[in-house]
Amino acid sequence: MVKIRMRREGKKKHPIYKLVATDSRSPRNGGYLEALGQYDPHTNPITLALKEPRIEFWLRKGAQPTDTVRSLLRRTGFWLHWTLTRQGKDEATVKSVMERWQMLQVEKPKREADRKSRRAERKKKSAPPAETPAPAPAAA
Numbered sequence: 001m002v003k004i005r006m007r008r009e010g011k012k013k014h015p016i017y018k019l020v021a022t023d024s025r026s027p028r029n030g031g032y033l034e035a036l037g038q039y040d041p042h043t044n045p046i047t048l049a050l051k052e053p054r055i056e057f058w059l060r061k062g063a064q065p066t067d068t069v070r071s072l073l074r075r076t077g078f079w080l081h082w083t084l085t086r087q088g089k090d091e092a093t094v095k096s097v098m099e100r101w102q103m104l105q106v107e108k109p110k111r112e113a114d115r116k117s118r119r120a121e122r123k124k125k126s127a128p129p130a131e132t133p134a135p136a137p138a139a140a
Contacts, residue, residue, distance in 0.1 A: 001064065002062065004036060005022060005028075006019055006068060006069060007028060015041075017038070017039040018038055020034065021033045034058070050078065052078055077098060
């Protein structure tokens with residue numbers, strides 16, 4: 001069975017991962033069939049370069065992505081596009097759904113910031129007031 005998974009490369013304490021199509025029985029850093037992209041988690045925002053036509057080729061052949069690779073593909077929107085295509089949706093529907101998804105991704109940082117501020121306010125309200133320590137009796 002062919003898997004699409006990550007292969008660790010890079011320096012010590014600074015890994016860079018290559019997305020590869022490989023036999024599921026091969027070791028993590030062993031041989032692979034084809035390199036499909038690169039992922040660098042240390043940049044802000046992360047760097048993710050994908051060869052989308054080749055990933056689609058391997059998915060059509062029956063390759064299974066690992067959970068981590070699937071989450072990376074979701075982050076780029078490729079997995080949504082792949083799912084809609086696999087379901088047999090026409091190109092106009094796929095395009096409209098992908099445009100809506102792109103708009104949501106643009107608004108995502110604002111929604112995240114709002115959510116964090118609401119959570120911080122709720123935490124302040126639920127925190128018990130700090131008690132002041134009673135003064136120590138004077139020593140004679």
